[in-house]
Each structure stands twice: as C-alpha cells, then as structure tokens.
Amino acid sequence: MSTLFGFGIGIASLNKQDQMLDTLFPAPLAHVSTDQSAQLLAALKAAKIDYNGGNAAIRINVQECRALAQALAEQPDQAAIAKHLSDTERQPVVVVLATDSEPASVAEAYLKLQLLSHRLIKPHQQNLGGIFACLPNVAWTSEGPIDTDELAERQLQARCEGRWIDVKSVDKFPQMTDYVVPSGVRIAATSRVRLGAYIGAGTTIMHEGFVNFNAGTAGTSMIEGRISAGVFVDEGSDLGGGSSTMGTLSGGGAVVISVGKNCLIGANAGIGIGLGDRCIVEAGLYVTAGTKVALLDDKGELVSHTKARDLSGKSDLLFRRNSQTGAVECKTHQSKVELNEALHANN
Numbered sequence: 001m002s003t004l005f006g007f008g009i010g011i012a013s014l015n016k017q018d019q020m021l022d023t024l025f026p027a028p029l030a031h032v033s034t035d036q037s038a039q040l041l042a043a044l045k046a047a048k049i050d051y052n053g054g055n056a057a058i059r060i061n062v063q064e065c066r067a068l069a070q071a072l073a074e075q076p077d078q079a080a081i082a083k084h085l086s087d088t089e090r091q092p093v094v095v096v097l098a099t100d101s102e103p104a105s106v107a108e109a110y111l112k113l114q115l116l117s118h119r120l121i122k123p124h125q126q127n128l129g130g131i132f133a134c135l136p137n138v139a140w141t142s143e144g145p146i147d148t149d150e151l152a153e154r155q156l157q158a159r160c161e162g163r164w165i166d167v168k169s170v171d172k173f174p175q176m177t178d179y180v181v182p183s184g185v186r187i188a189a190t191s192r193v194r195l196g197a198y199i200g201a202g203t204t205i206m207h208e209g210f211v212n213f214n215a216g217t218a219g220t221s222m223i224e225g226r227i228s229a230g231v232f233v234d235e236g237s238d239l240g241g242g243s244s245t246m247g248t249l250s251g252g253g254a255v256v257i258s259v260g261k262n263c264l265i266g267a268n269a270g271i272g273i274g275l276g277d278r279c280i281v282e283a284g285l286y287v288t289a290g291t292k293v294a295l296l297d298d299k300g301e302l303v304s305h306t307k308a309r310d311l312s313g314k315s316d317l318l319f320r321r322n323s324q325t326g327a328v329e330c331k332t333h334q335s336k337v338e339l340n341e342a343l344h345a346n347n
Contacts, residue, residue, distance in 0.1 A: 004032040005126070006098035007040055008111045009068075009081045011091050012059075015147035020106040021138050022145050023094055024179055027077050028111055030120035036075070043071035044095070051097060057107035058095045062086055065093050102130040109134040113173075113196035113213060117180035123198055123214045123232045124256060135172040142166040145174070173213055197227075200235070208241055215247065225265060233259040240267035240283065255289070260315060273308050276315030278333075285321050285328065293319070296331040 008025035015021055032040070044051050047067035049060055060068065065086035072079035085093045096111045103109040109131050115121040139146045143165055146154050151167070158165045168175070168191060176197050177190040184201030187193055193205060196213025202220030205211065209223035217223065217233045225239035228247025233239065243265045245257055259265070260276045266283030273289055281287060289309035297303050311317060311330060318333045 004029075004037045004040065004097055005100040006030050006096070006111055006115055007032055007037075007078075008096045008114070009078060009085065010094050010096065010107065010110070011085055011088070012094050012107065013145045014092065015150060017147075019136070019147075020092075020094075021136060021147060022174065023096070023107040023110040025096070025111055025114045026081050028114050028118060028120065029078075030115045030118075039074045040072075040078070040097075043068060043075070046071035049095065055099055055101060055104050055108055056095075056097045057105040058097075059092050060095055061093075062089055068095070100127050102127055103134050104130075106134055106136065110195075114179055116196045116198045116214065116216075117176050117182065119182060119198060119200070121198075123216060123230065128214055132172060137170065137172055138174070139170050140168045140174050140178070142168070198232070206241075209239070212247060224267075225270075228257075231257050231259070234261045234263075234277075236261050237263040237265075239265050240269065242268040244270035244286070246270065246272040246288070258313075260313075273312040276313050276317070278315055279317045280319065280333070282318075282320040285319055287319050287328065291328055294322075294327050294329045296329055298332065300331065 006028060008028035010023040010025040012023040013021045041051065047064055049058060049064055049068065051058065065082055069079050069082035069086055072082060094107045096107045098108055098111055103112055112126055112128060115126065116123065137148055139148050139151045148170060155165050173194040173196065175191050176193045176195045177187065179195050182199050185199050186204040188205060188207040192210045193199065194211065194213045197211040198216030199211065200217045200219040203217045204222050206224045210226045212227065212229040215227045215229050215231045219235040221233055221236065222238045224241040225243030226245060227233060228245050230247045231245040237259050247257065257271065258274045260279065262277060263275050263279045265271060265281045268284045269281045270286040271281060273287060287308050289307065291308040293306055293308050293311065295303045295306060316332050317330055319328065319330050322329055
C-alpha cells in the first residue's frame with residue numbers, strides 16, 4: 001500500500017449541470033504517514049466507499065458519510081468533519097485522496113491549494129502542474145461561487161426577491177479568506193490574496209499588497225507590494241509600496257525567484273532575480289536577470305560589470321542607481337533591515 005500525499009473530506013458547490021465549482025476542506029491532511037494512510041483506507045473500506053488507488057475525488061451520500069464518520073474512530077478530527085457534513089443533504093460531500101502527481105479534478109486542485117493556505121505544504125513542495133486546466137472560471141459572489149453562464153439568471157432572480165448579488169471577482173482562483181484564515185496574520189484587503197497563498201504567522205499584508213497562489217511568506221514580513229506566483233519571501237523581509245517580484249507566470253519562466261531573510265525591496269522597485277539574505281533594492285529600481293550591473297568595492301570603486309543573474313541568491317547586496325550616470329550599481333553592505341517592531345507586535 002502506498003502512502004497518501006494528501007487527504008481531505010470536503011463540501012462542494014455545483015452548477016446546474018452537476019459540475020463542481022469548488023470544494024471546501026475544513027481540515028485537510030498532508031504528507032500522510034503510512035500508518036495514517038492505512039487507517040484512512042480501512043475506514044473507507046468499512047464505510048463501503050470504493051477506492052482503487054491513485055488520485056481520486058469520490059462523491060459520497062449521507063449514509064456513506066455517516067458510516068465513514070463511525071469508521072474514522074482512530075482519526076477523531078476527520079471523524080468530526082464527516083459527522084458534521086453528514087447532516088447536510090443540500091451540498092455534495094467529497095472525499096479526496098491525492099498522490100503527488102498533477103491534480104486531475106476540481107476537488108483535487110482545491111485540496112492542494114488549501115494544503116498551502118493551511119500551511120501544511122510550502123510553495124514548490126507539491127505538484128501543481130495542470131491546475132489551470134482543472135479549475136473552472138467562476139463568479140465569486142456574496143452568495144458563493146456561481147457558474148458564469150448562470151450568473152445573469154441568478155442576479156435577475158435576486159433582484160426580483162429584493163436582494164443584491166455582489167460579484168467580487170470572476171476568476172479561476174477565489175480569495176483565500178473564504179476558505180482559510182491563517183492564524184497570526186493581518187490582511188487589509190482580503191481580495192488581494194488568492195487561495196493557495198502561504199501566509200506565515202506575523203505577516204502583515206497592506207491594502208496594496210498582493211499574494212498569488214503557490215507563493216507567500218515564511219513569517220514576520222510587511223507586504224505592500226506584489227508576491228507573484230512561485231515567489232517565497234523569507235522571515236523578516238519587507239516589500240515596499242508598489243514593489244513587484246517577477247513570478248514564474250510573468251516572464252520568469254521556470255526560474256524560481258525567492259527573497260531571503262531581512263531583505264528590503266523599496267517602494268516601486270522590483271526583482272527578476274533571487275535575493276539572498278540582508279539585501280536591499282532601492283526604491284524605484286527594477287533589477288531583471290539581464291540588467292547590466294556595475295560591481296563596486298567597499299570604497300565605491302568600480303571592480304567589474306556583470307549581469308544581475310550572476311548575483312542571484314547572493315547575500316548582503318545593495319542594488320542602487322547612480323544618480324549622475326543612471327547606471328545600476330551593486331555593492332556589499334553589512335547593515336541589517338529592521339522591521340517596525342511596534343507594528344508587528346500588534347498583529
């Protein structure tokens with residue numbers, strides 16, 4: 001018997017064609033141990049729920065859900081979820097068993113996204129290939145997910161009943177906080193954090209901050225800029241207002257861009273390279289992999305020229321633009337970026 005990568009019991013939303021729009025997993029499991037996998041599979045068998053291995057998203061009825069709750073005695077958290085969901089007959093209950101292969105269904109994709117936002121898996125630690133093909137484009141509204149083809153009818157019906165449907169976005173990804181609210185974080189504008197973001201405890205995301213899926217922060221950070229898909233920001237680093245990180249979906253290709261500990265990317269600055277620890281990019285400067293950089297010694301004297309990609313991942317660097325020549329310069333520095341302790345102490 002193989003060990004499961006992920007497991008979840010969830011509740012789904014459907015369109016009129018009985019097609020799945022999303023799935024909420026209250027307490028998903030990741031990196032399931034061999035013993036735990038055996039217990040979960042035994043419970044499925046005891047509840048007479050068919051599972052033939054590999055990735056699976058199994059819709060179960062009320063009776064099967066109740067039987068599963070009883071069979072999960074050795075997994076009390078999962079048993080409690082199954083028992084709670086067995087009380088509903090309006091929305092379908094789904095059991096998802098996932099291997100570390102590409103997701104092949106809406107429910108599998110949602111399980112993997114919620115593993116990230118529950119901080120059970122860090123970015124780049126699971127296979128998310130093909131996830132866009134799995135996810136339908138959905139209208140995310142004040143009445144939950146609605147199929148875009150059914151939206152106009154639902155809006156008209158709501159008006160006839162004296163109600164108003166607020167359409168927050170039309171996208172493949174919903175906002176994270178409709179599914180997971182991680183502990184110890186501040187998020188000023190929840191619509192700017194997608195499901196599948198990993199937000200470490202102590203992170204503050206201001207109104208202009210944005211975090212994509214499979215990206216995020218390790219811990220205490222002030223985010224007033226953009227963390228693009230695939231980018232991970234380590235403990236103690238700040239992204240200034242209007243700053244940007246080039247992700248794997250925005251020109252970075254297969255290159256994984258990360259930001260090390262205690263870094264500062266200034267306001268309206270950006271990076272297309274990785275930063276090591278204690279690096280600074282001055283405000284307004286965008287450093288791409290092909291940027292020509294003048295390397296300076298500790299006296300400010302020119303040593304050589306190089307492409308920024310050759311400095312990717314190195315620590316204690318200060319990137320700045322020469323105010324007279326406009327040339328991009330880089331020198332080492334030993335100053336440490338200090339976050340506003342009073343601000344972060346009030347998360």
